[in-house]
Amino acid sequence: MREMAFLGFALVLLGFWAMLTRKNILRIIIGFTIIDSGIHLIIVNLGYLPGRTAPILEKGMRVGDLSKHFVDPIPSALVLTAIVIGLAVTALMLVYAVRIYERKRTLNIDKYRELKW
């Protein structure tokens, strides 16, 4: 499962490629969400231990040596927060895109350069 981290990093790089080269801001936003997904994958992956299951108790499990059966619950908790934050940022980016389009009638990021230097 450690390879999943590389998949995550591949997604991050893919997202960066989109963010750095695409001109359409919607695609840039998509690039951002791809990076976000990659990061989530990396976080969850780091909590994973081979051969173990999700940290949810079921009937019949013996309390005491549970820490030998479960994966790390902390990254799972963190990723929940990270997803929510990513969602919030994405939502705002999209609203920005809507508003900018209304103002400038273009989604091309190269056209938003009235402020520079």
Add this chain to the structure above:
Amino acid sequence: MAKYFVIIILLILLFLIFWNLQKNTAPRNRLDLLSSRYIDQGPREVGSANLVTAVVVAYRGFDTLGEVIVLFLAATGVGFLMQKRQKAYPKSNPASEILRTGSDVLLPVIILTGTYIFLHGHLTPGGGFQGGVVIASGFLLQFLARPESRIKVRKLHFIESISGFFYVLSGLAGLILAGGFLDSRFLPLGKWGELISAGAIPLIYSFIGLKVGSELVGILNNLKGD
């Protein structure tokens, strides 16, 4: 072209950094002290079967408060940005009969599922956020099926506000009645594995679920435009 070249070079270097990072992290075969403690003590201390929930709601409850606030900010921000919109877009075509009927049938089921998810957050996978998102997805379906339909925004805001208010209030109850702010143990832990157990976790997750659901519906409603 030169720009692409620079970007490619930089991304390759970034990849090397990531490679170096991941390659050099030793795989672990046992949990650290802190996570072992959560797993070993969690069921007894917090009473939650879902230990991720125990971490999210109890141990790192303060993060979750922040998370709820972030979502609240997103909803407020979307409202703030959209209130200054200048013009409405042309009406879209009416949705097909299948979509409308299907959405009418599914909406109650989806809401019910969402509610189930946030109520059972301490027992099964899921929780307030997941439940809230599921509920919002029902409304999304409804918006797609009936773009012209209006939801009662004031009621939505009211649910959002009140659930948020009670969420913080339950945190305050933890501060006053139990060990600290957002301590879920101000209610009895109850019998492990039952719906009403794990202290205030189901309560907190219900508030969160309602809040998240209504906020996301609000965002969708704002994005839909009128």
Add this chain to the structure above:
Amino acid sequence: MVEPIYLFIILPVAAFLMGSLHQHLNRWQVFIFFTVLLFSFYLPIPWLIHLLKGGSTAQVFTAGFLPPISINLQIGIEEAFLMTIINLLGIMGAFYLLHHFRGTVYGPILYLVFIMGLNGIIMTRDLFNLFVFMEITSISLYSLITLSGSSENLTAGFKYIIASGIASILFLIGTIYLYYLTGTLNIDVMIASGYKIVGPAGSIALIMLLSAIIVELKQFPVNGWALDIYTASDPGIAAIIAGGSSSAMFFAAYKLLPLWSPSLSSIIAGIGIMTYVLMNLMGLKQVKANRLLGYSSIAQIGLLVGLSALLLHSTPVTGLTTIWIILGGLLINHLLAKAGLFWISGLIKGESLSSWSVLRKYPSLLFIFACLLMALAGLPPFPGFWVKWNIAMQLAQHKQFLWLGFIMLGTLLEAVYFFRWFGLIMKSELTTGIRVRISSLLPIFTGTFLMFFISLTMMNLLSGFNFNMLLPILIATLIFALKLIPGKLKALMTIFIIMFYFYFLLPELSGLYRLFAIIFFPLSALFMIAAMNKPGYRNGYFELLILIVLSLGNLLTSHTSLQFFYSWEVITVATYLIILRGVKRFDTALLYLVFSLAGALMILAGFSYSYAVTGSTFLGILGSSNSQITIYILLVGGFLIKTGAVGVHIWLPGAYAETEDDFSPIISAILSKTGILGLLLVLLLMGKSFAANTELNTILGWIGVLTAFLGALFAIFQEDLKYMLAYSSMGQVGYIVLALALYSHLGWTAALYLAFNHIFFKGILFLAAAGIIQRLGTRKMYEMGGLINRMPLSFLAVLISIIALSGVPPLSGFGSKWLLYNALLEKEWYLQAALAFFASTVAFLYCFRLIHSIFLGQEKTRFRQVKEASLWFLIPQYVLIALIMLISLFPNIIIEPIAQVMADFIPATLSWEGNTLMSSLGYWNGNVIMIITMGVFMIPLIGLLLRVRSMQKVKQFNIVYAAERPDKPETTHVAHNFFPHYQKALGFLVTPLVSKFWAAVSEWCHTIAGVLRNIYTGNGQTYALHIVFMVVLIYILAGV
């Protein structure tokens, strides 16, 4: 004390409820909004008091578990301090934004949550929780930025989201790997288990985290988006970003400092200080006010970041130490000043720098603006000054001289663009376009008032309260408050105050200081009589004069280098302002200020180096045996700039000549002696064994004699009367420097005697010039002529003063030159003596021209009716003439005390026989010389007076008397281009090489700035690329 956790209960509850109940709340909404903000401001104050009294840092636990099991918050002295000021800024900022928030409920909600987020960033001790709070502040800002809803708002905001989004990605990667390595998210535990953060993985995780923080701190080069935010967003929002969110983010970085490895720590220091220097450099090219403030904000945060990394990483600091006060002081200084400036910018409609000239119509706002600029530039009496001083001392103590140099460079650049802006405001056309609201003014005034208060506190903490240091400013402000007193009355008051101060000061002083007190007080009071001549209120002029003169007194009573430096800077700033008042174009004043500040920074560097070696700021000792050369060079260099030595003289002619006519005598005759005082102090305090023998004195001597020579040479080619006198001053001060460099009893006696003599004759000359210019309305000498009949009294005064100047018998100038050549020969500095002698002959030329062009020759028709100069100009002139006569007849009146004072330091070589002064090389009797020369001169004078009315034969080519009328008659006047043959012979020496050099320096700075700022293309993707680039760069630099 309220538990800090209530911040995270009350603010969210208020925000949640306002969201839905706003229809029901109506007017109560504003009330709730401010109540909640007030609560958040109140909350940390009892904690701060408790902690200042020695209470221990408190931990706040959440979820009923102890850390690291759950998230904890901490409120220590730093946290309480920062929360207090940020929440105060929150209230003031909310007040300012009040009218924007009308009609929207979202604005106040976002604002409340933003403030809560800042408090969270400050208090949390959990890395991931820190991330959550950072996101809370950023997300609320994403929306708040669009407050005014312009398209610039939106595009700038989008760039911000991209940059901040990437930063949060990097933060997450860093955090999760650090968690993986250490098994914890608690910052304290993580720091304690730093040994687990090893290997490439550990380093890369740290680099990721660090990169995120650097982006959030808006450091170079990943800050293009931040500039856009500062430019585009509403000034009220920009104020809380610059003040609030930058400060909180800085604190986050401060918390994480112990986490970094030494190499990362030095990278942070490098990035921070480079940001400070480069942003200030690029600020030079900026013409938009808000963007300039953005550049400056980023620079200041860079300084904070760099300093914290430099000073704190090596030595862990606990409690209320100097380093802590530096950082806190810098932070609060920047927070209040920058917020104030942004708030003012919200009042002004235009966006260019010059559109701020509308402030001239609102003197109180202008005053505030000047205060805020000075605070940012680190000038007294603002908190920035104490910070600057202590930064220098601490960095020197840590042996970080290179970084200190960079920081000083940055400070200078910042002062350049700030004071250029101020000059622009004062001198460019008055614009209209301001909207003044009470709700906007209140926070501006409160902030500035607070700054004074904080400055007092810092003074108290860092150097002990000293009322004398405040007295000049207090008196000046008091007079300033009495606005409607007529100028003449104010002039009288000024003279009275100065003499009164002198009366109390004199008994405290002894020896050398007493002599300088006589120069600074009674003589400047004498010169001020001339001010009685001018009508009107002249607001500011007398206040600044008082400030200057009383601070000169403080200079003399300083016991520590800090006191000395404080008064030195007060004098510099006040002189700058007084020059700026009088000149037509601001660049003259700016040039003065920039060179003076550069000199002051050199002096500061010298003092800090001395502090680093001796560990004391006591003025009695400067440096120890192994550091003296550096200290000597720095201090002497700094003081030489003030004297206008050749090479760094280009500020001088403009400052002396362009300023108001009745200030010229004061600045050229009296203020030029402050540099001399400084030089003398350096030579005295460096320790005799070093200062008396160093070869550097020879260089100093050459600088002095070259200044004397070139000053005189420049003077002879001037057409403008005041410029000629200004260059003459430069040359005369050069002689004094030469005499000081001799380091002998004779030399130093000569130096002080020269100084007094210079004050007398230069005072007369500038006062006479003032009188003439007032009557004639021109400064060009060739437009004058024949004034001997119209202004005989002025003529006599000028005649006597040039005799005193040129050093011919019988007047005092002869004595001074006699002493000087004696001293030079005694030291066997023959070449210097020859050049000095040659310079004196050159001086004859311009002296001659003064008489010839102005007073002799034919009267101009347009000046037929001019009257004698005003009595107010003549009174001080004739008092000075009396003084010259007195010391010419009885040189011992003045030489004796000087020689006695100097004998305290160096064994005397002068002796007296009655009125005859004996040196090892000869003797001089003032009385006898006077009688003989008077006799010799009387005969031709009588002959001349008899012949002057008789007929004159006109030569063939004397076109002045011919019938032809040339196009530009004045250029054919004999007095125009008076010395063409000398121009041919020596002209190559006066090509303005030095001016060209400095102009090139300035142009290069601007060019580099122009090239450098091209990286801010305005494209959000480029800014994203910068971030990736920086990550890679840090990775390479850290050498993982």
